[in-house]
Amino acid sequence: MSRIQLALNVDDLDSAVQFYSTLFQADPAxxxxxxxxxxxxxxxxKLVLIENPGHGGTLNHLGVEVESSPQVHAEIARLSQxxxxxEEQIATTCCFATQDKVWVTAPDAEPWEVYTVLSDSETFGTAPILATGEAVPDDEAIAVCCGAAENATAPGAPCCG
Incomplete structure (x- = not known):
């Protein structure tokens, strides 16, 4: 089963979780x-809430969660064709999960990802290693986690789901 993902920035995670738990009659996964x-x-x-004080009520990004890596790769081929x-990210750690994903940008600059979760992770994301052998600085690593740096809404703000 595929499902649409909506990632929202929220000012206060606790109050947002309480609201969406009531609205959808569900606890967070x-x-x-x-x-x-x-x-x-x-x-x-798939509703994702990202605490980003001062940016609450804004869209972080959109996505389509699919069941498998072959589906992600089929979307990479289809969208490229x-x-x-x-922008492909294979076996990347992002949003407390290891994922295969592909990013595209809509005409009005909304970032969309098609992704599958491979496994859970205890860390938000992993900083990629640059060609120089150095890791991306932490504040930039979060933006890289969810595609291009322009997807970040504020310096150091988490951006993905």
Missing amino acids: KRKPGYANFAITDPPL AGLFT
Whole structure:
């Protein structure tokens, strides 16, 4: 089963979790410091809440969660063949999960990801290693976690689901 993902920035994670738990009659599927996600059955939705004080009520990014890596790779091929620029992240650790994903950007600059979760992680993300052998600085690593740095909403702000 595929489902749409909606990632929102929230000012206060606790109050947002309480509200969305009531609205969707569901508890979070995953809760970590500054992060929560809901796997809503009806309607099929992956709701991601990212604590980002001062940016609450804004869109962080959108996505489509699919069941497997072959589906992600099929989307990479399909989107590339259609002429869209894709940014691929294979076996990346992001949002407390190891994922395969591909990013595309809509005409009005909304970032979309098609992804599958390979496993859970105890860390928000992993900083990639630059060609120089150095790790990306922590404040930039979070932006890299969710595609291009322009997906970040504020310096050091988490950005993905």
